[in-house]
Amino acid sequence: MQNVDRLIEGLAACSTVDEIVELFSGTIKAVGYHGFDAYSFSAGTINNVDQPCNFVVCDYDMKLITEYVRDGWMQMCPTIDETAAGKTPFDYVAFLDRCPQNASVRWQKFMLKAFGVRHAWLVPLSTVSVNKGVTVYLRGKGARTEEFFASTMHEIHLLASYLMQALDTAHGYVNGNANGHDWQTRPDISSREIDCLHWASRGKSNREIGGILGVSENTVRFHLKNAFRKLDVTSRSQAVSEALRAGLITG
Numbered sequence: 001m002q003n004v005d006r007l008i009e010g011l012a013a014c015s016t017v018d019e020i021v022e023l024f025s026g027t028i029k030a031v032g033y034h035g036f037d038a039y040s041f042s043a044g045t046i047n048n049v050d051q052p053c054n055f056v057v058c059d060y061d062m063k064l065i066t067e068y069v070r071d072g073w074m075q076m077c078p079t080i081d082e083t084a085a086g087k088t089p090f091d092y093v094a095f096l097d098r099c100p101q102n103a104s105v106r107w108q109k110f111m112l113k114a115f116g117v118r119h120a121w122l123v124p125l126s127t128v129s130v131n132k133g134v135t136v137y138l139r140g141k142g143a144r145t146e147e148f149f150a151s152t153m154h155e156i157h158l159l160a161s162y163l164m165q166a167l168d169t170a171h172g173y174v175n176g177n178a179n180g181h182d183w184q185t186r187p188d189i190s191s192r193e194i195d196c197l198h199w200a201s202r203g204k205s206n207r208e209i210g211g212i213l214g215v216s217e218n219t220v221r222f223h224l225k226n227a228f229r230k231l232d233v234t235s236r237s238q239a240v241s242e243a244l245r246a247g248l249i250t251g
Helices: 004-011 017-031 063-070 078-085 092-098 101-113 142-151 153-171 191-201 206-213 216-233 236-245
Strands: 036-044 055-058 117-124 130-139
Touching: 004 017, 004 153, 017 036, 017 142, 017 153, 036 153, 055 063, 063 101, 078 092, 078 117, 078 130, 092 101, 101 117, 117 142, 117 153, 130 142, 130 153, 130 216, 142 153, 153 236, 191 206, 191 216, 191 236, 206 216, 216 236
Parallel strands: none
Antiparallel strands: 036 055, 036 130, 117 130
């Protein structure tokens, strides 16, 4: 995945949040998407964007989000519970269509329609006491757009995971607690399992990982299967996301 590799390399050179936002925005536009936002809220402070333990970033007018939060609509947002419990990206637009229509949902649907957004991946990246998510927006309609949207889910999941890791680093949430953020206990994963996850995060296939590590493809599959079980996930992109979040691998 060339876009993932380029993002990883670019993030290493970023020194500010603005640089991270600009790089990620350019990356998803290279994939074919049109915008994004990302957020992190610790428990009990979800309605105060200005708390030092929280952050919201986006590549569009930030006033749209701050006014939404200021008016207290975020507490009514059904995606908060969905991202707190979930690990798999879901279509944010389709999800809102299925939700009971309150003020929060109506406002979000109005804004999506105004900007011509027909699909959006919302990637849950929450920890035990911190709700985190990245939403990446896609304009257009029709069968080709839907096919493209479905085919890019895993790539968007990986890109979002690296974005959140970079934002956490920029805000000081690395290797422990910061500003009230509680990190999950690191899973008991072997060094060989970590090696396999590292190369999986680079988009390598099981056969390619085996060649790099000097083991068989079946051995790589065995190590990844064990890592999936320990991380409580069912896919490679989820495993990479969880491993990044736990600090087991780095970008």
